[in-house]
Amino acid sequence: MTKEKKATSAKSAAVPAEPVRKPSTASTLRAVERRTAQQDDGVAQPAPAPDSPVPAAPKKRTSPRSRQRVPHAGPEDDGRNPFRALMRRRRAPEPATLVIFGATGDLAQRKLLPAVFGLWQDGLLGSAFNIVGVGRQEMTDEQFQDFALNALKTSKETDEIKEGSLEKFRDLLYYEGGDFSGDDVFRRVQVELDRAQTAHGGRKNALFYLSVPPSLFEVISDGLGRLGLNDQAEGWRRLVIEKPFGRDLESARALNDAIHHVWDESQVYRIDHYLGKETVQNLMAIRFGNSIFEPLWNRGYVDHVQITAAEDLGLEGRAGYYEEAGVVRDMLQNHLMQLFALTAMETPAALDADAIRDEKVKVLRAVKPIPRGRVRSVAVRGQYGPGSLYGEAVPGYREEPNVKEGSTTPTYVALKLEVDNWRWEGVPFYLRTGKRLPKKVTEIAVVFKRPPLSLFPSGVERNVLAFRIQPDEGVSLKFSSKTPGQEMDLREVVMDFRYDAFGAQLESPYSRLLLDAMLGDATLFPREDEVDHAWQIVSGLLEAWDGRAAAEFPNYAAGTWGPDAADDLMGPDRRWRRL
Ligand SMILES: NC(=O)C1=CN([C@@H]2O[C@H](COP(=O)(O)OP(=O)(O)OC[C@H]3O[C@@H](n4cnc5c(N)ncnc54)[C@H](OP(=O)(O)O)[C@@H]3O)[C@@H](O)[C@H]2O)C=CC1
Numbered sequence: 001m002t003k004e005k006k007a008t009s010a011k012s013a014a015v016p017a018e019p020v021r022k023p024s025t026a027s028t029l030r031a032v033e034r035r036t037a038q039q040d041d042g043v044a045q046p047a048p049a050p051d052s053p054v055p056a057a058p059k060k061r062t063s064p065r066s067r068q069r070v071p072h073a074g075p076e077d078d079g080r081n082p083f084r085a086l087m088r089r090r091r092a093p094e095p096a097t098l099v100i101f102g103a104t105g106d107l108a109q110r111k112l113l114p115a116v117f118g119l120w121q122d123g124l125l126g127s128a129f130n131i132v133g134v135g136r137q138e139m140t141d142e143q144f145q146d147f148a149l150n151a152l153k154t155s156k157e158t159d160e161i162k163e164g165s166l167e168k169f170r171d172l173l174y175y176e177g178g179d180f181s182g183d184d185v186f187r188r189v190q191v192e193l194d195r196a197q198t199a200h201g202g203r204k205n206a207l208f209y210l211s212v213p214p215s216l217f218e219v220i221s222d223g224l225g226r227l228g229l230n231d232q233a234e235g236w237r238r239l240v241i242e243k244p245f246g247r248d249l250e251s252a253r254a255l256n257d258a259i260h261h262v263w264d265e266s267q268v269y270r271i272d273h274y275l276g277k278e279t280v281q282n283l284m285a286i287r288f289g290n291s292i293f294e295p296l297w298n299r300g301y302v303d304h305v306q307i308t309a310a311e312d313l314g315l316e317g318r319a320g321y322y323e324e325a326g327v328v329r330d331m332l333q334n335h336l337m338q339l340f341a342l343t344a345m346e347t348p349a350a351l352d353a354d355a356i357r358d359e360k361v362k363v364l365r366a367v368k369p370i371p372r373g374r375v376r377s378v379a380v381r382g383q384y385g386p387g388s389l390y391g392e393a394v395p396g397y398r399e400e401p402n403v404k405e406g407s408t409t410p411t412y413v414a415l416k417l418e419v420d421n422w423r424w425e426g427v428p429f430y431l432r433t434g435k436r437l438p439k440k441v442t443e444i445a446v447v448f449k450r451p452p453l454s455l456f457p458s459g460v461e462r463n464v465l466a467f468r469i470q471p472d473e474g475v476s477l478k479f480s481s482k483t484p485g486q487e488m489d490l491r492e493v494v495m496d497f498r499y500d501a502f503g504a505q506l507e508s509p510y511s512r513l514l515l516d517a518m519l520g521d522a523t524l525f526p527r528e529d530e531v532d533h534a535w536q537i538v539s540g541l542l543e544a545w546d547g548r549a550a551a552e553f554p555n556y557a558a559g560t561w562g563p564d565a566a567d568d569l570m571g572p573d574r575r576w577r578r579l
C-alpha cells in the first residue's frame, strides 16, 4: 500500500500530529536475505550485524562546536522491511557527510529527512555518517536537531520509529546558516567536513544535495567550487540537483555549462524522483527479465501506448513556483519524458548507468520534432476551473491563493509523440498529466493491435498490458475470454499482479535515490544529454503557449478528466483509458 500524500506542507503544520507509520512487516524473506547479505562477496562495508554495538551517544554539549564526531553505524536491523534487506545485498556506502542545502525547506522536511532517517535506521548508510543542514536562517545545531526531529515526527513519509532511534539520529545532525552568495557559509561547511574526517576513517566524502529554489543551483555550485569542495583528492564529492533543471532548453544548457565549469558529469546527480519508484524500475524488469513481452514490443503488435500521470491535488500552496512552471515544466519535461523513454527505449547492453542512459537518449532523439507550428495538431493544454472532487466543491486554478488574475498557466497537458525509428514507426505514444483530475493515478498502458480478423460475433478488443506505477502498484494484462455458456461470446478479463503480494511497504523514491547517490550509482539519474533532449521535445509547446492567453481557459472542471479536446487527439478509433 502507498502512503497517503500529505495535503499540507510540513511548514504549515504548527502542531506535530501523530504520524501515520508504515506498518512493520515480519517476513520469511528476512532470514534468507540476512544470510545472503553476509555471504555476498565484494562487500565494501557490510551493514552492521543485528547485535553489533552502537557507539555511545556523546555527552550533552555546552557548545555545539565541542561535539565529537562519533562514527554511527545505525541501529540494528530487525528486518521489518524485506525490500530494505534486499537493498543490503548491495555495497553499503563509504563513510560520508550528507550536506543538505535548503535543509529548512518543505522538501527536506517532508521527504529528504524522513528518507535519510529510514535508511539510517535500517543500517543502510554504512559505518559512519552524518548530516550537515545548511540554510539561510541562523540556527544552532540544537535548534536544527529539534527542527529535524519535529519534521520526522510530523511527516507521513517517516518509517516506524524504533525506541531510542530518534535520540541517536539527533546526534548525527549539524547545522550551518548563512548567505549563499558569500564564501563564509561554504567555509563553515568545509570545517564540518574536516571535523568529520577522523570519524570517517580519514576520508572526506560528501554528498551535496541542492534542495533549494532553482535560482540558487548555480550560486551554490559556484560557491562549493570556489572553496575547492568539488575536489576529490581526500574523498568523493557529488552534487545532487533537484528539479526543475532549467526552465527551457536555453537555460538548461546554461545551467549544465555552469555546473560543468565546477563538476565533472560523473559527479552530478540530477534528481527525477519518478525514477526512484519501484514500479518504474519494474518496467525494465518486466521488459527485459521475461521473454514473452519484448518480442511483442514493437510496431508489429502495439497499436499505441498511453502514459498517464493524473493528480487529484491542486496547487497545495505552491503558486509561487507553479505560476512560473506550469504543467509542461513541472511534470511533462521530466517525469513523463522519463516514463516514455524507459517504455520506448531499445534493450540496453547492460543494466548500468551509461548503457541505460544511452538508450534513453537514442529514443528521445528519435521523437519527431514538435516545432511551434505542429503544436496545435499534437498537443492540448488545459486549466481547471471550479468543480468538485470526492463530493466536495473545490476552487478553480485562478481562485487558488496567490495565482494571478486571468492566469494563463496550464495545469493539464496531453501530447501525442511519434517516434521515427524502426521499432515504433506508426505507433503513437499519448502522454497526459494534470492537476485536479478525478483521482491520483499513474499508469503506462501498452495497447496491442486487434487480431487481424474477428471470428466472434461480439468482435474482438485490444489487449492491454498496464503498469500501475501508483497507487495499487502492479501490472495487469487485459485479454478476451469466452463467457460460460453455449454461445461463443467473448468478454474482457484481467490477470493482475499486485506489488503487495511481496508483503512489504514500497520504498520512498528519495530513499532509493539518496542511497544510490551515496553509492555512486547514477543509473536512476538523468544525464545531461537526456535532460537536453527532453527540453528539445517540449520547447515548441513552451514557445506556443508561454504567456499567451488561452481564451478558453478554464477549460475543464476540477474533478473531470481534462479538456474534451484531449479526446480528439486520439482519433476516432482510440480513446483514453478510464482509470
Ligand atoms: N517541495 C516539493 O514537494 C518539491 C520540491 N522540489 C524542488 O526541491 C527544491 C526545494 O523545494 P522546497 O523545499 O519546496 O523549497 P522551499 O521554498 O521550501 O525552500 C527550500 C530551502 O531554500 C531556502 N531558500 C529559499 N529561498 C532562498 C533564498 N533566496 N536564499 C537562500 N535560501 C533560500 C529555504 O530557506 P527558508 O526556510 O529560510 O525559506 C529552504 O531552506 C526546489 O528546487 C523544488 O523545485 C521538487 C519536487 C517536489
Ligand SMILES: O=C1O[C@H](COP(=O)(O)O)[C@@H](O)[C@H](O)[C@H]1O
Binding pocket: 005, 311, 313, 330, 331, 442
Ligand atoms: O515533481 C513533482 O511531482 C509531484 C507528483 O509526484 P508523485 O510522486 O506524487 O506522483 C507533483 O505533485 C509536483 O507538482 C511536481 O513538482
